[in-house]
Amino acid sequence: MNSFIAKSARLRSTPFTERIEAYGVESYTVYNHMLLPASFKGVEEDYRHLKENVQLWDVSVERQVQIKGPDADKLTQLITCRDLSKAKDYICYYAPIVDDKGKILNDPIIMKVAPDTWWISISDTDVVLYAKGIAIGKNLDVEVIEPNVNPLAVQGPKSFELMRRVFGEEILKMKFFHFKRYPFAGHDFLIARSGWSKQGGFEIYVDDDVKGLELYDALTLEGKDLDVRPGCPNLIERIEGGLLSYGNDMDINDTPLECGLDAFVSFNPDIEYLGKSILEKQHAEGVNRSLVGLKLQMDKISITKFIPIFQGSKMIGELRSACFSPKFQCCLGIAMVDKSEQDTSQPLQISIEGNQITAEITSLPFTK
Amino acid sequence: MNSFIAKSARLRSTPFTERIEAYGVESYTVYNHMLLPASFKGVEEDYRHLKENVQLWDVSVERQVQIKGPDADKLTQLITCRDLSKAKDYICYYAPIVDDKGKILNDPIIMKVAPDTWWISISDTDVVLYAKGIAIGKNLDVEVIEPNVNPLAVQGPKSFELMRRVFGEEILKMKFFHFKRYPFAGHDFLIARSGWSKQGGFEIYVDDDVKGLELYDALTLEGKDLDVRPGCPNLIERIEGGLLSYGNDMDINDTPLECGLDAFVSFNPDIEYLGKSILEKQHAEGVNRSLVGLKLQMDKISITKFIPIFQGSKMIGELRSACFSPKFQCCLGIAMVDKSEQDTSQPLQISIEGNQITAEITSLPFTK
Numbered sequence: 001m002n003s004f005i006a007k008s009a010r011l012r013s014t015p016f017t018e019r020i021e022a023y024g025v026e027s028y029t030v031y032n033h034m035l036l037p038a039s040f041k042g043v044e045e046d047y048r049h050l051k052e053n054v055q056l057w058d059v060s061v062e063r064q065v066q067i068k069g070p071d072a073d074k075l076t077q078l079i080t081c082r083d084l085s086k087a088k089d090y091i092c093y094y095a096p097i098v099d100d101k102g103k104i105l106n107d108p109i110i111m112k113v114a115p116d117t118w119w120i121s122i123s124d125t126d127v128v129l130y131a132k133g134i135a136i137g138k139n140l141d142v143e144v145i146e147p148n149v150n151p152l153a154v155q156g157p158k159s160f161e162l163m164r165r166v167f168g169e170e171i172l173k174m175k176f177f178h179f180k181r182y183p184f185a186g187h188d189f190l191i192a193r194s195g196w197s198k199q200g201g202f203e204i205y206v207d208d209d210v211k212g213l214e215l216y217d218a219l220t221l222e223g224k225d226l227d228v229r230p231g232c233p234n235l236i237e238r239i240e241g242g243l244l245s246y247g248n249d250m251d252i253n254d255t256p257l258e259c260g261l262d263a264f265v266s267f268n269p270d271i272e273y274l275g276k277s278i279l280e281k282q283h284a285e286g287v288n289r290s291l292v293g294l295k296l297q298m299d300k301i302s303i304t305k306f307i308p309i310f311q312g313s314k315m316i317g318e319l320r321s322a323c324f325s326p327k328f329q330c331c332l333g334i335a336m337v338d339k340s341e342q343d344t345s346q347p348l349q350i351s352i353e354g355n356q357i358t359a360e361i362t363s364l365p366f367t368k
Numbered sequence: 369m370n371s372f373i374a375k376s377a378r379l380r381s382t383p384f385t386e387r388i389e390a391y392g393v394e395s396y397t398v399y400n401h402m403l404l405p406a407s408f409k410g411v412e413e414d415y416r417h418l419k420e421n422v423q424l425w426d427v428s429v430e431r432q433v434q435i436k437g438p439d440a441d442k443l444t445q446l447i448t449c450r451d452l453s454k455a456k457d458y459i460c461y462y463a464p465i466v467d468d469k470g471k472i473l474n475d476p477i478i479m480k481v482a483p484d485t486w487w488i489s490i491s492d493t494d495v496v497l498y499a500k501g502i503a504i505g506k507n508l509d510v511e512v513i514e515p516n517v518n519p520l521a522v523q524g525p526k527s528f529e530l531m532r533r534v535f536g537e538e539i540l541k542m543k544f545f546h547f548k549r550y551p552f553a554g555h556d557f558l559i560a561r562s563g564w565s566k567q568g569g570f571e572i573y574v575d576d577d578v579k580g581l582e583l584y585d586a587l588t589l590e591g592k593d594l595d596v597r598p599g600c601p602n603l604i605e606r607i608e609g610g611l612l613s614y615g616n617d618m619d620i621n622d623t624p625l626e627c628g629l630d631a632f633v634s635f636n637p638d639i640e641y642l643g644k645s646i647l648e649k650q651h652a653e654g655v656n657r658s659l660v661g662l663k664l665q666m667d668k669i670s671i672t673k674f675i676p677i678f679q680g681s682k683m684i685g686e687l688r689s690a691c692f693s694p695k696f697q698c699c700l701g702i703a704m705v706d707k708s709e710q711d712t713s714q715p716l717q718i719s720i721e722g723n724q725i726t727a728e729i730t731s732l733p734f735t736k
Contacts, residue, residue, distance in 0.1 A: 002372050003372065003373055003393045003394060003395055003396050004370050004371065004372060004373065004394060004395040004396075005371055005372065005373040005395065005396060005397070006395040006396065006397045006406030006407060007670075007672045008397065008603075008613075008615075008616055008671065008672065008689070009615070009616045009671055009672060009673050009674055009688055009689065010397075010492060010613065010614075010615030010616045011397065011398065011672075012673070013672055013673045017672075025371045026371060026372065027371055027372040027373065027374040028371050028372075028373060028374065029373070029374045029376065029378075029379065029398075030379065030397075030398035033492065033493075033615060038374030039374060099500055099504070100500075100504045105497060124378060124401065125401075125494050125497060126493050126494035126497055126498075127497070129473060129493060129494055129495070129497045129498035129501065130494075130497035130498065130500065130501045131501065132467055132468075132498065132501065133497065133498045133499065133500065133501015133502040133503075133504070133505060134501040134502075134504060134505045135501075135505070136467070136468045136501070136502060136505060136642060137501060137502045137503070137504060137505015137506040137507075138505040138506075139505075146620075235376075245376075245378065246378075247376075247377070247378030247401060248376055248377045248378045252514075274504060302375075303376065303377055304375045304376065304377060304379075304381055305377050305380070305381045306377055320377055321376070321377065
């Protein structure tokens with residue numbers, strides 16, 4: 001059933017809301033108490049456009065939690081299981097935030113933006129309140145705020161040409177998951193080569209609303225012949241690419257190891273973070289369940305809540321995200337499944353809208 | 369511009385979502401990462417129905433943060449400026465959550481549901497992460513979780529008759545802002561005489577999905593001749609009633625004293641809470657700005673972001689919520705306005721969609 005979104009100041013607008021509404025937003029979701037477009041011309045049409053052209057994404061919802069002060073390094077390390085002890089001030093770190101039970105509270109990108117200042121570019125939970133709580137409780141000398149920073153992503157294969165036109169050749173030299181400041185109209189913008197798609201692109205951390213709109217308009221103008229248009233994180237593209245979504249594929253009931261994020265969990269004896277001993281134990285013993293890819297022989301699917309997965313009469317997991325994939329010509333799902341059941345040759349069944357669907361476990365990210 | 373809401377598991381459904389969707393939800397908002405209906409047959413029609421009849425509200429979004437354990441009293445008191453030292457286990461306490469700067473992070477109802485257990489029934493921020501952070505930082509012996517509790521509100525003048533039919537005469541004896549457990553179908557439901565309207569009613573804290581649906585269906589059936597139907601917190605009714613909305617009328621940049629919540633700020637020397645010394649200082653010196661009511665001579669208004677308020681060329685505040693009021697036959701607004709400007713006879717101007725509107729400061733709650 002289609003319902004409208006009811007707007008209010010509580011669902012915050014962004015510096016770019018007027019621009020994208022003038023263009024036409026088909027649907028919104030809400031993320032960090034803020035409006036995030038979910039489709040413009042239909043999810044599948046948006047997907048096709050993204051894979052061939054370039055899109056401007058108003059991802060202001062990627063709020064920054066700024067931790068600044070003499071104890072900033074300590075606090076930032078304490079709340080993530082990734083080793084930040086050698087963090088460079090030009091690299092983006094995908095770094096799960098965990099609690100004292102080793103459960104995942106958020107999966108942000110963390111950047112050291114100044115010697116005593118970190119930006120945590122968050123997914124959809126109030127990390128600012130968690131960081132504040134820890135800082136207060138441990139009496140740390142830091143300031144924890146959410147600054148007025150509104151990321152604008154430029155995504156798609158033609159994003160490189162568009163960014164070259166606006167920022168110059170120099171920007172093409174930047175490596176993936178690096179960041180640097182580049183001038184535009186007299187203002188230095190922090191820009192990362194990153195973004196929540198596999199089509200290539202950049203994220204511009206807009207810290208000045210007026211200059212940000214100038215930049216938005218310049219990107220629109222300079223990209224006319226590249227068919228630039230507003231876009232947004234795309235359900236199909238992100239599932240095909242195996243990009244996890246906090247709140248969908250993982251939440252506070254999961255550990256990073258259960259979510260396959262082993263590469264971002266440090267067991268370096270020299271660093272201290274919350275939940276470390278629990279994650280060490282889980283790492284040593286092995287996880288009991290983990291995220292897997294599923295292929296489902298259906299031609300459409302829409303997930304609005306976790307769907308139980310059965311093997312015979314036994315519930316062995318839950319489907320958390322899914323879409324029809326034009327590339328794979330079947331439905332793809334991301335599911336949490338008991339580890340002991342993942343190797344058997346017995347098929348899995350999922351009941352979707354009264355139909356029994358057979359599912360096949362596959363790798364994540366998906367491969368043909 | 370009207371856009372649809374894009375659903376996903378991240379915007380959590382509730383035990384009642386299927387029921388209300390079968391009835392038809394015109395619009396949703398998102399609150400605590402969960403779907404909250406915002407209208408069924410239009411906000412004004414819903415308002416008229418609510419004032420005359422009885423509605424079932426799926427307010428599962430009022431999540432509970434459960435603080436349990438030997439240090440539960442200490443932690444709960446630490447994060448709110450309301451004095452809970454004499455809290456009774458049958459009374460609901462409206463109790464602002466504050467940080468170490470005295471800023472308001474949430475404005476929940478707090479209930480002591482067992483000798484070592486508190487439920488914080490939150491507005492729209494992740495209090496669970498804040499409480500967890502403080503507990504971890506101070507090494508307190510508590511468990512902080514969000515239990516599977518999904519409040520169902522029964523609101524409107526005929527709610528008393530409907531609840532009498534389902535729970536018996538006894539429930540009519542309960543006083544406003546009291547709570548107690550009442551049996552239905554062999555299950556004890558915690559029920560409070562409360563709700564986010566001024567039309568009277570109850571909130572049922574549903575802690576069993578299956579029994580909750582049985583109850584939902586019984587309320588629907590028993591209320592047929594009372595014209596019971598699904599409803600939701602109503603923009604017009606709540607503004608006319610002067611009920612504040614966290615995220616709209618107040619946020620992390622405000623203190624409870626600036627929001628007129630003086631009655632819920634304790635200066636009892638025997639209790640300790642975060643930000644107390646700052647609130648004591650602000651109380652002694654007086655606030656520089658405060659929430660006021662505004663009357664605007666317009667026949668419709670829709671607020672999606674704070675609107676600056678001017679006196680001559682000077683910006684003196686911002687309009688945060690507003691609606692057209694059928695009762696007052698003008699638009700009503702809730703605004704944060706500099707204290708020094710509130711007594712002058714000079715009119716206030718607000719620019720809305722290019723029109724200059726004159727506003728008159730009035731009391732809050734509004735009176736004719």
